[in-house]
Amino acid sequence: MEIAKILNKRVGGDIDEQQVKSNVYFQGIAFYLGKSLFCMDIMSIRDIIAAKKIYKVPNTTDKLLGTINLRGEILPVYSLKLVLSIPDNIAGKNIIEEEEDKFIITVKKDRDIFGIFVDAIYKNMVATEENYREGNYLQKWSKNYLFNGVLLDEDNEILVLNIENLLRHLISLK
Amino acid sequence: MDNFAKELERDFLDEAFTLVDSLERSLLELEKNPNEANSINEVFRAAHTIKGGAGTVGFDEIQHFTHIMEDVFDLVRKGKLFLSADDISIMLQCRDELSNMLYARENGDVYQSDSIKKLFDALTSLKSKAALETPPVKQPKTDTSSPSISNKDLELSNYDISVIHNLIEDGKTLYILKYKLNENYEMKEVSAFQLHALINDIGEIIKVFPSIDTLEDAFVDEVSFVVSCDKPADFIKDKTYLKEMVRDVSISSLDSKTIGQLEKPTSEETRTEAQTNEILPKAEQKPSDDTDLKQNQSQASDDNGDNVEKRNLSTLRVESWKVDNLMNQLGELVITKSTLSQLQFDFEKHSANIKTCLKEFLSGILKLNLSGESEVVSEKNEILTESLNAVFSMIENYGENIQKLNRISSSLQENVMNMRMVPIQMVFSRFPRLIRDISNKLDKKIDLVIEGVETEIDKGMVDDIFDPLIHILRNAVDHGIEPPEVRKELGKNESGKIVLKAVHEGDSIVIEVSDDGKGIDPEKLREKAIANGIFSAEAAAKMSQREILSLVFLPGFSTATQVSNMSGRGVGMDVVKKKIEEIGGNVGIATVKGKGTRIVIRLPLTLAIIQGLLIVVENMYYVIPVASVEETLILDLRQLKEINGRHAIELREKLIPILPLKRFFYGVPLNKDGEAKEYGIVTKYGDRVVCIIVNEVIGEQDIVIKPLNTKLIKSPGISAATVVGNGNIGYIIDTSQVISHYFKTIA
Numbered sequence A: 001m002e003i004a005k006i007l008n009k010r011v012g013g014d015i016d017e018q019q020v021k022s023n024v025y026f027q028g029i030a031f032y033l034g035k036s037l038f039c040m041d042i043m044s045i046r047d048i049i050a051a052k053k054i055y056k057v058p059n060t061t062d063k064l065l066g067t068i069n070l071r072g073e074i075l076p077v078y079s080l081k082l083v084l085s086i087p088d089n090i091a092g093k094n095i096i097e098e099e100e101d102k103f104i105i106t107v108k109k110d111r112d113i114f115g116i117f118v119d120a121i122y123k124n125m126v127a128t129e130e131n132y133r134e135g136n137y138l139q140k141w142s143k144n145y146l147f148n149g150v151l152l153d154e155d156n157e158i159l160v161l162n163i164e165n166l167l168r169h170l171i172s173l174k
Numbered sequence B: 001m002d003n004f005a006k007e008l009e010r011d012f013l014d015e016a017f018t019l020v021d022s023l024e025r026s027l028l029e030l031e032k033n034p035n036e037a038n039s040i041n042e043v044f045r046a047a048h049t050i051k052g053g054a055g056t057v058g059f060d061e062i063q064h065f066t067h068i069m070e071d072v073f074d075l076v077r078k079g080k081l082f083l084s085a086d087d088i089s090i091m092l093q094c095r096d097e098l099s100n101m102l103y104a105r106e107n108g109d110v111y112q113s114d115s116i117k118k119l120f121d122a123l124t125s126l127k128s129k130a131a132l133e134t135p136p137v138k139q140p141k142t143d144t145s146s147p148s149i150s151n152k153d154l155e156l157s158n159y160d161i162s163v164i165h166n167l168i169e170d171g172k173t174l175y176i177l178k179y180k181l182n183e184n185y186e187m188k189e190v191s192a193f194q195l196h197a198l199i200n201d202i203g204e205i206i207k208v209f210p211s212i213d214t215l216e217d218a219f220v221d222e223v224s225f226v227v228s229c230d231k232p233a234d235f236i237k238d239k240t241y242l243k244e245m246v247r248d249v250s251i252s253s254l255d256s257k258t259i260g261q262l263e264k265p266t267s268e269e270t271r272t273e274a275q276t277n278e279i280l281p282k283a284e285q286k287p288s289d290d291t292d293l294k295q296n297q298s299q300a301s302d303d304n305g306d307n308v309e310k311r312n313l314s315t316l317r318v319e320s321w322k323v324d325n326l327m328n329q330l331g332e333l334v335i336t337k338s339t340l341s342q343l344q345f346d347f348e349k350h351s352a353n354i355k356t357c358l359k360e361f362l363s364g365i366l367k368l369n370l371s372g373e374s375e376v377v378s379e380k381n382e383i384l385t386e387s388l389n390a391v392f393s394m395i396e397n398y399g400e401n402i403q404k405l406n407r408i409s410s411s412l413q414e415n416v417m418n419m420r421m422v423p424i425q426m427v428f429s430r431f432p433r434l435i436r437d438i439s440n441k442l443d444k445k446i447d448l449v450i451e452g453v454e455t456e457i458d459k460g461m462v463d464d465i466f467d468p469l470i471h472i473l474r475n476a477v478d479h480g481i482e483p484p485e486v487r488k489e490l491g492k493n494e495s496g497k498i499v500l501k502a503v504h505e506g507d508s509i510v511i512e513v514s515d516d517g518k519g520i521d522p523e524k525l526r527e528k529a530i531a532n533g534i535f536s537a538e539a540a541a542k543m544s545q546r547e548i549l550s551l552v553f554l555p556g557f558s559t560a561t562q563v564s565n566m567s568g569r570g571v572g573m574d575v576v577k578k579k580i581e582e583i584g585g586n587v588g589i590a591t592v593k594g595k596g597t598r599i600v601i602r603l604p605l606t607l608a609i610i611q612g613l614l615i616v617v618e619n620m621y622y623v624i625p626v627a628s629v630e631e632t633l634i635l636d637l638r639q640l641k642e643i644n645g646r647h648a649i650e651l652r653e654k655l656i657p658i659l660p661l662k663r664f665f666y667g668v669p670l671n672k673d674g675e676a677k678e679y680g681i682v683t684k685y686g687d688r689v690v691c692i693i694v695n696e697v698i699g700e701q702d703i704v705i706k707p708l709n710t711k712l713i714k715s716p717g718i719s720a721a722t723v724v725g726n727g728n729i730g731y732i733i734d735t736s737q738v739i740s741h742y743f744k745t746i747a
Helices: A002-011 A017-021 A135-140 A163-172 B003-032 B037-057 B060-077 B085-106 B114-133 B158-169 B188-202 B212-217 B233-240 B258-263 B267-279 B290-301 B305-314 B320-368 B374-419 B431-442 B459-480 B484-489 B522-531 B537-542 B545-553 B573-582 B661-666 B735-746
Strands: A024-033 A036-041 A045-051 A064-070 A073-078 A099-109 A112-118 A120-128 A132-134 A147-153 A156-161 B174-181 B204-209 B222-228 B246-254 B421-423 B446-451 B456-458 B496-505 B508-515 B586-592 B596-604 B609-617 B620-625 B629-635 B641-643 B646-651 B654-660 B678-685 B688-694 B696-704 B718-723 B729-733
Touching (some): A024 A099, A024 A147, A036 A147, A064 A112, A064 B729, A099 A120, A099 A163, A112 A163, A120 A147, A132 A135, A135 A147, B003 B037, B003 B085, B003 B431, B037 B060, B060 B085, B060 B114, B085 B114, B158 B174, B158 B204, B158 B222, B158 B258, B174 B188, B174 B233, B188 B204, B188 B233, B320 B374, B320 B609, B374 B421, B421 B459, B431 B446, B431 B459, B456 B459, B459 B508, B459 B573, B522 B537, B522 B545, B545 B573, B545 B586, B609 B661, B609 B688, B609 B729, B629 B646, B629 B688, B646 B688, B654 B661, B654 B735, B678 B696, B678 B735, B688 B735, B696 B718
Parallel strands (some): A073 A112, B446 B496, B620 B729, B654 B688
Antiparallel strands (some): A024 A120, A132 A147, A147 A156, B174 B222, B174 B246, B204 B222, B421 B456, B508 B596, B609 B620, B629 B678, B641 B646, B678 B688, B718 B729
16 A cells, blocks of 8 residues: 555556555556557656657568667667557658657566557556456457556556567567 | 675686686696796696685685695695696696686586596595605604694684784783594593583683584594683693593693784795795785785885886776776767768858858849948948858868867777777687697697787677687697698698687788698589589589688588588588678688698777768668778669679679669669669678669768667668767668678579
């Protein structure tokens, strides 16, 4: 409970008393890909930045949009839309220009760092036993190996990414 | 563990690894010249120093192991033991195990292996062999009235000694009691324990050796005590000298003078130490405790003091990641410098335009002859002209400062680069042992000559070149050098000679391995190539000797008729070539049948910043390392020749195949009827010359290499990235990969 209070304070999000009272599983950031909502555990997130110029790497998968220069580090950026079979009209361009209202979330898993391109940030989320479902609940979604569970938010069901499996999937792309 | 202790351990390990290397070198030298005093001293010094250091940091297994090694080397040094080739092999194995122990400690483990026990036994038998070879000189019996006080019998720790010091300072009387126990005593197992109880009644026992636990367990024939007791020595003797139990007793009092002896090694060790002092350069002696430190300090104030100080000041040990960080930041500086240079170029271009336009504009105004307002206008014109002129001179000034910045950053780059350089000795030092072991196995005699060990190489390359060099050297021993009897028949020296040499040549490091063996028979290669279906007999007949020789770098290509466990499986030279090319180098081969083979590896000086040719393909920046560029051309694509459906350009009456990068990277076909000029970059791939076609060549630049995560980014032909002057990302092309992929795809 104490942790939940601290998290609530740090995030500054509108987390109600009910959530604070429940057990907190994890805290995440929900974002839009087109009109769909997805969520990622904040422990995997390294930065959230306004979309920078992305430079396509030739002879690589479409799902790899290209690379960005983040403080002198060259990082790959993926179209999570294409990974999840959602059409993406920015993919395939040699250079994707910067866009202030779009975002790149950089993700760190052990030694690997990569970015995913998102359309908008929705809000901070706190997963508790009340609003978080996993296991069989995921079965109705395709490519469900890429998700850990589902966050229930009003009428929305927000899929939470399984970063380990996502990275494994990205490494396997040709 | 606190930081100081960790640092101490790191320092010890660094030093110990260096000493282990020197141990190997000297042992090999000793094998050649068994009486070479320097090598004997060197091996002793290495074992001695590691032993001392290991004790300081508490690596007991290393301390014990080096202790017995030191004993053996000491016997060699004193001429009591002669090391045969087999003995040297044992000592080399000890060196390997010692190295394993150090590696384990580096990873926070303690190394355990059955072979250590065997080596301990082997070393012990070497020691006893020495005893047989020269009967020990009988030492005169120590006078009991002035017994030698030795820490060896008591194993006093620094803590014990400080306790003893304090007790003496407090005015207490201390004794050292040494008892030799009677092994025929009925209750001999408990005699030491009984003695302990007796002494405990008359005084306070400060220390007992062996420890009290051992006394309770089994019979010991000698036991020593440090006791605080206010009674005279005779009284203690009367109370404790029980004839049936004790064979002999010696009692000596301990005062502030005699305690000094305890802090020093035993008389035997003191002699060794004294001799060591002659061997060790004073600055390299590692103080093992306070006393040594004091000794060293007092020496420092003597004539050697200057040396100690100079040595400490002249080098600074820095962890490599710190230099890497510095290098990264320098990379950012180089990129910013390029941006500023680009800005200056743009400024100058625009200011030239402004100047021309301004002139025309002003003369136009004059012609207009506007009445009334003309005075105001001309005034404003003057202000405009003045301001613009000021801006132009600022741009000029800016340009000069950019030049200055260029010079500073270049020299900074050079200096930081120098910090990453280490002598190639780090790599070469591992080979004499390797050659020795392989040649022993193959019953060949080989003389390895190493030259240019001081040549410096980027630390990042050290590990990368090790494996390729092993392959090459193994090949030389296994296939190059003939067996001694064959060499004799051929009129050659029985010992084959392999020369391993490193030199700096311009912007490269050249490593050469040459042998005086049987060389490679180009005819055999030709036959093998035809037999393997690589070339038709007709094509093979047309090939030059150089082209034929380059076949050895093809995967799975070996002319060895017999496969040994060393080499000859045809894996090796292709891997060598791949590895060397991965780090931006190239490898060549020359051979004379019956005379020998020479393999030359050329490596770039550094891996962090390279000279690259910045090019544009489909509006994207790419970099081709200057090292792989032969020349650049402006092409008129309408002049392209077409042979068998493939395009080529004609250059100095030679046809060179082309590789349009926009087709390779983007699948865009070459518009050979268009009027737009394209650029050709002539590059070499093995013996093939290829012309890479690009849209634009911007120029040669310092390119800061930014690594790409190749697990995620798998693009054939792209090895890394960089940030170009205007902040854009450019990809660095590995020309050999691009060429081999392209010709595979169009084949």
